[in-house]
Amino acid sequence: MAVERTPGIKLLFVALIGAALVIPLLMVYGLVSDRQHQSRIAQQSITAGWGGEQVISGPVLVIPYIEERIQNEVVDGKTTTRTIRAREQLYLSPEQQKVATTIDPDLKQRSIYSAVIYTAQLSGEARFSLTDDLSRLGIEREDLRLDEVELRFGSSDPRGLQSDAEVTLNGEALVLKPGNGVAASGGSGFHAPLEWNGSDPLLIDWSYSLRGSHGLSLVPRGGNTDWQVRSTWPHPSFVGSFLPDEEGKEISADGFVANWSVSNLALGQAMAMTSDPGPPMITDGAVEYAQAAVIERAGASGGPSMAATIRLVEPVDLYSRVDRAVKYGFLFIGFTFLAFFMFDVVGGARVAAAEYLLTGAGLTLFFVLLLAFAEVIGFALAYVVASAAIIGLLTAYSAAVLGSWMRARVIGALLVGLYALLYVLLNLEAWSLLIGSVLLFVALAGVMYATRKIDWSSVGRKAEEAET
Numbered sequence: 001m002a003v004e005r006t007p008g009i010k011l012l013f014v015a016l017i018g019a020a021l022v023i024p025l026l027m028v029y030g031l032v033s034d035r036q037h038q039s040r041i042a043q044q045s046i047t048a049g050w051g052g053e054q055v056i057s058g059p060v061l062v063i064p065y066i067e068e069r070i071q072n073e074v075v076d077g078k079t080t081t082r083t084i085r086a087r088e089q090l091y092l093s094p095e096q097q098k099v100a101t102t103i104d105p106d107l108k109q110r111s112i113y114s115a116v117i118y119t120a121q122l123s124g125e126a127r128f129s130l131t132d133d134l135s136r137l138g139i140e141r142e143d144l145r146l147d148e149v150e151l152r153f154g155s156s157d158p159r160g161l162q163s164d165a166e167v168t169l170n171g172e173a174l175v176l177k178p179g180n181g182v183a184a185s186g187g188s189g190f191h192a193p194l195e196w197n198g199s200d201p202l203l204i205d206w207s208y209s210l211r212g213s214h215g216l217s218l219v220p221r222g223g224n225t226d227w228q229v230r231s232t233w234p235h236p237s238f239v240g241s242f243l244p245d246e247e248g249k250e251i252s253a254d255g256f257v258a259n260w261s262v263s264n265l266a267l268g269q270a271m272a273m274t275s276d277p278g279p280p281m282i283t284d285g286a287v288e289y290a291q292a293a294v295i296e297r298a299g300a301s302g303g304p305s306m307a308a309t310i311r312l313v314e315p316v317d318l319y320s321r322v323d324r325a326v327k328y329g330f331l332f333i334g335f336t337f338l339a340f341f342m343f344d345v346v347g348g349a350r351v352a353a354a355e356y357l358l359t360g361a362g363l364t365l366f367f368v369l370l371l372a373f374a375e376v377i378g379f380a381l382a383y384v385v386a387s388a389a390i391i392g393l394l395t396a397y398s399a400a401v402l403g404s405w406m407r408a409r410v411i412g413a414l415l416v417g418l419y420a421l422l423y424v425l426l427n428l429e430a431w432s433l434l435i436g437s438v439l440l441f442v443a444l445a446g447v448m449y450a451t452r453k454i455d456w457s458s459v460g461r462k463a464e465e466a467e468t
């Protein structure tokens with residue numbers, strides 16, 4: 001006659017089976033990551049002909065100047081010194097600039113994937129004056145080539161530039177040419193040559209349209225930069241080195257309005273520099289990928305700039321929510337196995353190892369179903385479909401395993417509560433740790449109370465007494 005396992009041995013087997021289910025859970029976790037990567041590739045293909053995340057900068061005046069340098073040369077073993085004249089560039093930022101931007105967003109769909117695209121209408125005005133502090137840079141005023149000045153604007157993805165760009169100097173239109181943009185935008189953009197006497201201030205008015213996707217960043221320059229943005233997109237995310245003023249920020253279902261005011265003290269940059277600062281180091285999600293190519297194009301110029309960034313976030317990031325749901329997989333498996341174990345030890349039902357494995361497989365399958373349906377019908381509806389399918393399957397299977405529909409109803413009610421709780425945790429991210437820890441405490445207290453009278457080694461001891 002076979003000796004019945006003790007409750008302690010049964011608990012050990014249940015724990016080992018639960019540990020074995022780590023492998024399929026990790027596989028599901030990898031599947032979510034792979035689908036998220038495929039989604040990013042699909043979004044990039046959707047926006048390939050439209051324009052990527054845009055980083056705009058400018059206007060900046062670039063003034064060539066001649067610098068004398070002393071150069072030492074060794075000829076026939078003798079060191080000679082000579083003076084050479086090198087051509088360098090002075091980068092002059094505006095004393096004051098105002099930028100107004102209207103973002104018109106749209107959601108472009110391809111198959112089951114979508115990407116946020118936009119058309120931005122930009123306009124602004126800037127005032128330039130030649131600083132009297134050129135001696136600090138070792139530059140003499142007469143060395144400036146004021147008849148070869150360039151006014152530069154930067155756009156990180158010039159494919160998005162439209163044909164309506166206009167720039168006026170003191171009311172007169174300038175001839176615009178492609179290229180020679182600002183380094184903060186990777187050197188891409190457009191420029192306009194002009195002549196300047198250096199005495200009178202330059203008043204620049206400009207406007208142009210720009211197509212892009214996902215986000216828009218502005219690199220402020222000069223004494224003070226005021227930036228106002230309006231859009232009908234109701235889900236903005238503000239990141240980067242500068243955040244909008246709280247008193248001027250409005251977000252509603254009809255869109256948002258945001259205002260930035262960035263002073264020269266906050267930028268930490270001089271009005272005139274001999275090097276052009278490079279692209280900003282924005283490391284928030286997809287913006288980081290966009291900046292990689294921009295930084296590569298810019299080379300080693302200047303050092304990084306700082307930027308104010310707006311991201312047009314999609315309302316539901318289903319991959320991040322499914323990813324978080326998978327992390328609660330052990331909670332589902334643990335509570336369901338615990339219910340089976342209590343029916344086994346306390347209620348007298350016999351639950352075999354294979355039945356634990358099949359139940360765990362069903363619980364793991366929920367996350368695969370959730371991911372598959374969420375890509376097609378959205379997260380909320382997919383959650384209802386996947387949870388209803390798994391609850392129905394495991395409730396019916398529990399009736400056969402536990403030998404009673406009454407016990408199966410308990411398992412079904414437990415699963416309904418767990419899936420409802422998980423949905424709440426996914427929507428209350430800030431409170432998920434607190435709710436989860438309290439739930440685990442209550443579950444542990446319940447198990448301790450239900451098993452307080454169990455003699456975990458009684459079965460083995462009775463067998464030894466019978467043999468004696």
